[in-house]
Amino acid sequence: xxxxPTARPPVETSASQLSAERLxxxxxxxxxxxxxxxxxxxxxxxxxxxxxxxxxxxxxxxRTGGKRLLAVVHFAxxxxxxxxxxxxxxxxxxxxxxxxxxxxLLRYAVVEDEAARQVACAALQTWLAAxxxxxxxxxxxxxxxxxxELPALPAGx
Numbered sequence: 001x002x003x004x005p006t007a008r009p010p011v012e013t014s015a016s017q018l019s020a021e022r023l024x025x026x027x028x029x030x031x032x033x034x035x036x037x038x039x040x041x042x043x044x045x046x047x048x049x050x051x052x053x054x055x056x057x058x059x060x061x062x063r064t065g066g067k068r069l070l071a072v073v074h075f076a077x078x079x080x081x082x083x084x085x086x087x088x089x090x091x092x093x094x095x096x097x098x099x100x101x102x103x104x105l106l107r108y109a110v111v112e113d114e115a116a117r118q119v120a121c122a123a124l125q126t127w128l129a130a131x132x133x134x135x136x137x138x139x140x141x142x143x144x145x146x147x148x149e150l151p152a153l154p155a156g157x
Contacts, residue, residue: 023120025109030070033104036089042082042108048121049085049108050075053098070105073098075128077121081108 030052032038051074057067074095078084085106088095098104111117 023116025111025120027109028107030105030107032102033088033099033106034102036086038106039082039085042085043110044080044082045110046077046079046112046114046117047081047108047110048075048077048117048124049081049106050124051088051095051099052105052107053101054103054105072128072131075121075124077111077117079114081110 025048027050033051050072052070052072055069055071057069076084085108087093088099090096093099095104109120111120
């Protein structure tokens with residue numbers, strides 16, 4: 001792949017000085033994840049990956065051409081992206097049923113440095129946990145619509 005997504009920690013930065021804000025991740029584009037053949041171009045390199053599921057916005061329906069959203073359901077780091085993503089299709093994977101539904105998308109970033117991978121993945125996991133803990137959507141009485149207040153994603157996602 002000519003333009004492989006990568007992440008490089010800032011020059012002259014020790015592992016203890018790494019922060020999610022200073023680490024620039026170059027993510028791949030989202031791609032459909034229907035079969036393991038979708039993973040043919042995923043590199044055998046260390047990195048971080050995200051799994052998201054396509055959902056309808058609250059109060060919307062497919063019949064009315066409703067707005068579709070991506071709901072991130074999983075972030076993980078690995079020493080081999082191709083192998084880790086392939087494992088999502090095994091019967092032992094807790095995400096297998098979701099992926100088999102054909103509504104999942106994946107993206108990844110190659111991150112060679114183990115400390116940088118851990119920092120970035122921890123920041124993404126924190127964001128995911130904060131998003132999951134978001135209270136039920138509040139209704140705006142003037143607009144009659146539900147408004148979701150989600151925390152901002154870490155820089156670079």
